[in-house]
Amino acid sequence: MKELYKEWQENTSIGDRTQKEYENIWEARILPLYGHMNAKDLKPIHISNFVKSLQKDGARLDGKKGKLSTSTINNCYKAFNSVLKFGVDMTWLASNPADNINPPTVQHAETDIYTPKEISILIKGLEKLVTLEKRTLVAIALSTSARQGEIVALEEKHCDFERDGIHVKQALIIKKDVGVVLKETKNKSDSFHYQKL
Structure with missing residues (x-):
């Protein structure tokens, strides 16, 4: 996975801001769990388990109590999916194991507006x-x-x-x-x- 991630870093065409966000997610969350694996050995169950783990208490990295927002979980899934999709596009992977995994629906908090x-x-x-x-x-x-x-x-x-x-x-x-x-x-x-x- 580390090699695929490095190739993605150097060759992805996504925007700089999004790339930086995805890199932070990969380095903090994905590589510690899956960096040792060969990309071809990654299965849908790995992605499913990753998404499920993000929905549990203790998934926050900032030390605060409570669960991650659905928006953060979706961004983590998108970061994982982006690299795997790149792997398919470059023919490193025959298929994307994240394709049929559904992250939770994003729930938008009501925004306070000035009166x-x-x-x-x-x-x-x-x-x-x-x-x-x-x-x-x-x-x-x-x-x-x-x-x-x-x-x-x-x-x-x-x-x-x-x-x-x-x-x-x-x-x-x-x-x-x-x-x-x-x-x-x-x-x-x-x-x-x-x-x-």
Whole structure:
């Protein structure tokens, strides 16, 4: 498994952020259990047992009590599956033992949102503390669905003064071994947000 994992690290085409997340999972959870095995000896029961073990108390690595979230369990499964799928694509494996294993359905917690009164208090408080530029970033964050990296990558050319809106076309990301770089938005399409400028 170690050899397959190393090849995946050097040749995978997934995004840098996702790769880093998957590497952390492999190094903390998967390699300690299966690193000694030959990839061809891995069976669906190994993947099934791995997923089941993540659903038990004590599976957290941060020392806190309680179980892992369904989202974390799914990410662990995806990390395992990504390397095994790569093994199939490279003909190292005849089939993917993770194919017919179903991780638990992700359960999304209800998100708390600011009330209009809380937003008003926040805006008034910021007027005394920060610059107009920073208040504008907060206003964009509060009124759009743009991600943090998309907001900090906004430039004047993305402002549509005729329609009082902004075009989200790029994001700042941290790229492994490079640093901070500009990248097209995830779906490569132009997101337009109405926001009084």
